[in-house]
Amino acid sequence: MKSVFLPLALCALTLPLVAPHAARAEGPVTVAPVEVTDWKAVYGRVEARDMIPARARLGGTLVELAVSEGDAVQAGQPLGRIVDEKLVFQLGAIDAQLQALGAQLTNAEAELTRGEELLARGVATAQRLDALRTQVDVVKGQIEAQRAQRQVVEQQTTEGTVLAPISGRVLNVPVAVGAVVMLGEVVATIGGGGFFLRVAVPERHADVMRQGDAISIETATGAAQGTLAKVYPQIENGRVVADVEVPELDAAFVDARVLVRLPMGKRQAILLPASLIETRSGLDFVLVERDGARMERAVVPGARSVENGVDMVEILSGLTGGETVVAHEQ
Incomplete structure (x- = not known):
């Protein structure tokens, strides 16, 4: 009785293990070389x-700094202000010279008026009158020159404001408030474009x-x-x-x-869905179907990639193209 029931028991234990192998994972795939990109x-x-430095157009002391690293700025936005105290003294000196020249002009014009009256009376000469007119013109020219010089100094004063050369982000600010900067020195670096x-x-x-x-x-x-x-x-x-x-x-x-x-x-390569490759004992196998017969073949897989949502594996060795690969029975 024991020899009868033992095979039946073994069959009962074996059937649940064999039944799942009846289904196949997916249909056959005919492999062929395809063009892949390395x-x-x-x-x-x-x-x-664009990385453009915002440079100082005036040498002096940096008294204001309105930006720091990471700030967004617009082209022409003030970044800081530099003051050169010598320009204030130069403006004062020019104003004093203008006052002195103004007094000289008043005196020269008065002399010219008297010269014209004396010439009308026949006391003075025309040569003396021409000299007086020339003196008035010279003083007026000196006044215009000083005014132009004052405009130059005023322009230098306005150039103490450091402007952003382009719109972008402040990448670097190598100076701090109170630092003495030279003409052309970088106050901030702007990255834009x-x-x-x-x-x-x-x-x-x-x-x-x-x-x-x-x-x-x-x-x-x-x-x-x-x-x-x-x-x-x-x-x-x-x-x-x-x-x-x-x-x-x-x-x-x-x-x-x-x-x-x-x-x-x-280059040309053979790609195969990763689901068709089975790994056992550290080796990779595919199931090749030929003339109705199936046989396992060892392959060497390479890099993986995703093609149209499918996980693909490059086959380096074991397939040459034209073979029909089917899924292992599960």
Whole structure:
């Protein structure tokens, strides 16, 4: 009796294990070489398209500073004010000279009036009258020169206001209130004109980089797409510099590093859905169907990618194209 019931018990235990293998995961797939793009991962830096320093147009002491790093500014907005106390004294000296010349002009005009009266009486000569007129003209010319000089000093005073050269964001402020700045010294650096990614890749890849290529970018919020906007012709330190435009690029931190994947060329490869690959004991197998017969074949998988929402795996070895691959029975 024991020899009769034991096989029946084993069959009862085996049936639940065999039943799930009746279903198949998905239909057959005929593999064929397809064109894929090789990508190179590099780091790009977030940079402003235009980085223009706001320079001091007047040497003196910085008495006001209205901005700090990160502030948004508009072109022509005052950023600070520089005062040169010597200009105040120059204006005072010019005003004193104008007062003295005014007195001289009054005296010269009075002398001219008396000379004209004496000439009418026949006491003075015409030569003396011409000398008096010349003296009046000379004093008037000196007054005009001093007024022009005063306008120059007044213009220098107004140039003490440091203006933003472009609209954008303040990236750097290397000075502080109370500092003595020289003519042409940088008070603030403004970044504007939009932000982009600047990358540098080895020069051996220069021939495969084309403007307008689609670029894949890894950001903190996920993957994004960009465009290779410009490839600079000058090679620096064995690297080609290029700019990548990214819509709505996060420019909260300028010079931040962002992972960029650049297309480095195209080649033929065999892609297979990842669900058709089975891994056992560290080896990867696919089930190949040929003439109605099925056989397992060991393959070497490569990089993974997502094509039309399907997780695909590149097959480096084991398939040559034209084979029909079916799913393993589950």
